[in-house]
Amino acid sequence: MIRILKLYKIFIVQHLKKLMEYRVDFLTGAGSFFITQITNIVFISIIFNQIPSLNGYLYNEIIFIYGFSLLPKGFDHLFTDNLWIVGWYVVRKGDFDRYLTRPISPLFHTIVETIQFDALGEIAMGLILVIYSSIKLALHFTFINIVLLIIAIIFGALIFTAIKIACAALAFWIKQSGSILQIFYCTSDFARYPITIYNKVIRGIITYIIPFAFTAYYPANYILRNGKPLYCIGGVVLMSIILLSLSLIIWHKGINAYESAGS
Amino acid sequence: MRRLCNTYKSFLKAGIQSGMAYRVNFICFFIGESLYCIVMYFIWKAVFMSSGNGNFMGFNMVDITLYVFLSNLVGFLTSTDSTSSLALEIKDGSIIMRMIKPVNLNLSLLAFELGDKVMVITCTFIPVMIGVEIYRYITLGYIAFNIINFLLFIISVIFSYLIAFYLNLLFGYLAFFLMNIWGFNMLKGSLIKFFSGAIIPIAFFPEKIRVVFEQLPFASLVYTPTMVYMGKYSNNELLFVFAKQIVWLIVFILICRMVWYLAQKRLSSQGG
Secondary structure, three states: OHHHHHHHHHHHHHHHHHHHHOHHHHHHHHHHHHHHHHHHHHHHHHHHHHOOEEOOEEHHHHHHHHHHHHHHHHHHHHHHOHHHHHHHHHOOOOOOHHHHOOOOOHHHHHHHOOOOOOHHHHHHHHHHHHHHHHHHOOOOOOHHHHHHHHHHHHHHHHHHHHHHHHHHHOHHHHOOOHHHHHHHHHHHHHHHOOHHHOOHHHHHHHHHHOOHHHHOHHHHHHHHOOOOHHHHOHHHHHHHHHHHHHHHHHHHHHHHHOOOOOO | OHHHHHHHHHHHHHHHHHHHHOHHHHHHHHHHHHHHHHHHHHHHHHHHHHHOOOOEOOEOHHHHHHHHHHHHHHHHHOOOOHHHHHHHHHHHOOHHHHHOOOOOHHHHHHHHHHHHHHHHHHHHHHHHHHHHHHHHHHHHOOOOOOHHHHHHHHHHHHHHHHHHHHHHHHHHHHHHOOOOHHHHHHHHHHHHHHHOOOOOOHHHOOHHHHHHHHHOHHHHOOHHHHHHHOOOOOHHHHHHHHHHHHHHHHHHHHHHHHHHHHHHHHHHHHHO
């Protein structure tokens, strides 16, 4: 364990050096995520110019849920972005051999190889929205609230990571799984809004099958509607553990099935 | 003329082959876009439920559903890869292979892309159109399909695609100056989505902003064709929006030529 942390520190230092080298790149990347979110906020604002509340949720409550949804997504994006590369290119080109020859776990190596600082744009936007809407709604956070929300963010991020690992691992069988990963990742769009606006089928899918509702709606509901912490926060933890175990099984099966490409 | 056609036919063929090779990507991309439409549909449905009356700034629920699916279809049909294909060739230098051939660079890229799109068009355009009309028939109780609007829509989409192609080509030339094309591409994508009315109909913006947005080239990309199909324009307005599309297309073609002329000089200086 200590060895892994030491290794991770070395990787992070390298990434920071890279960040310093390509500052303009970082600014374009982070800026683009930031601005993309702003266009969506404008969309929500225009809707609320005409109506007082959406399915019983006030403007600032919607902003809170939206902002919160960016945090787990952003942290997962920050740390595990390299899984996309595995899904799109690494396996297909036979480059995965490289990871298998190292004396550390291939999954760990894959993940630490990139830290995607572009995600800071997403995280910053999420924090701004959550703080702004909390002030407007005059929310009072107790110490326990904050601890539970942080837990929800960490495990919510793991839900994203687990889905990415499982989808990326499919590439071991089918060579390229980036587009499948894309579909699963897209379903997280549903989680940015209160799930009560959807019909039962969609609600069921994003709660129990691809549980992105646990990355934003339920934790936010814990604060906004005094939702039961056991379900709203416990659910996040439980779902992420189940998904992560499943995805690790798929990943290891995948590595066993992996045949290097070409020559 | 015939020689010209023969020259670009090979690019078109190569495009078709490439489109067939990546069909799984296309299907997945299509599913992703559909999911986005479903999210939007439910948001609008909730908006109409919350607003109490069946009218939101001149749109009813049928209008907005039509708008969500059609605007995404138009966005999908007119989406173009010209930025990244050009940027990639500039970066790895393979653009030189195009330059030594006796073809127009922009046109050869266009021919390739049209070939690439043949499958996209047949696999999305027809089913979505039929779906939209079935939806309208079920909810309205009569056939709302209007052949004139449909034909005007097709013409408008073609203009919209060409504008999008040249606009994106312009961004592709930025590869001469920028490194993080990926981040930049995403920024460009979301801004175009916003200004073109793909996220929210331009009619919903406050009056002063709306007037400005309608004159920008982006409105010609998604908003104009969609509104044409929905029959929201009077005859005079139709003439005006088509004139705008043509003017913007000519402007972008001219700018692209100019930039290419300048970029060629820069490229040769790089080669030493």
